Amino acid sequence: MGTKLGYVTHFKDLEVYKRQRELSKEVFGLTKRFPGDERFSLTDQLRRASRSIGAQIAEAWAKRLYPKHFISKLTDADGEQMETQHWLIEAGDCGYIDEANSNRLLGVCEEIGRMLGSMVRKAESFSSHDYSLHEEPPSYLANNLLESGGSCGARAFCSPCPCSTR
Numbered sequence: 001m002g003t004k005l006g007y008v009t010h011f012k013d014l015e016v017y018k019r020q021r022e023l024s025k026e027v028f029g030l031t032k033r034f035p036g037d038e039r040f041s042l043t044d045q046l047r048r049a050s051r052s053i054g055a056q057i058a059e060a061w062a063k064r065l066y067p068k069h070f071i072s073k074l075t076d077a078d079g080e081q082m083e084t085q086h087w088l089i090e091a092g093d094c095g096y097i098d099e100a101n102s103n104r105l106l107g108v109c110e111e112i113g114r115m116l117g118s119m120v121r122k123a124e125s126f127s128s129h130d131y132s133l134h135e136e137p138p139s140y141l142a143n144n145l146l147e148s149g150g151s152c153g154a155r156a157f158c159s160p161c162p163c164s165t166r
Helices: 015-031 036-062 067-093 099-121 139-147
Strands: none
Touching: 015 036, 015 067, 015 099, 036 067, 036 099, 067 099
8 A cells, every 4th residue: 555656647547447447347247147137227227337437537537637526526436336335235135146246346346435535635636737738638639739720729718728838
């Protein structure tokens, strides 16, 4: 735990995102064995909730320049991990997941929750006050900027405009 992590340049590099991916893969594998009549209910709910954690983390990363938005999306991710816990408990109650797997996956959810909580507490450290990104813009954005002469036209929304410095 005392290890200093390197600078992250993409949401896929976040340890919490990597843990979520492991969780959703395990959930997918376990739910393949659920009864067919649960396909459009418990199976679907559990898969969607576990996958949504990562989607919310990705959205939070995109909004990290604005700490309140970043925190909002992280709390949405935390809500999804709590929902995943609920569906895991339900699956255990129905006998679809054994106690050992249930406890292990609930532990992974709790770990993800702690990691998200830590990110919320340190939200300011994920944004830079110069409002510039520390990574290359996506190609679709970079191409549009080049075609428009280097300005995104959103100067009214961000000051200083990060696009005008390129």
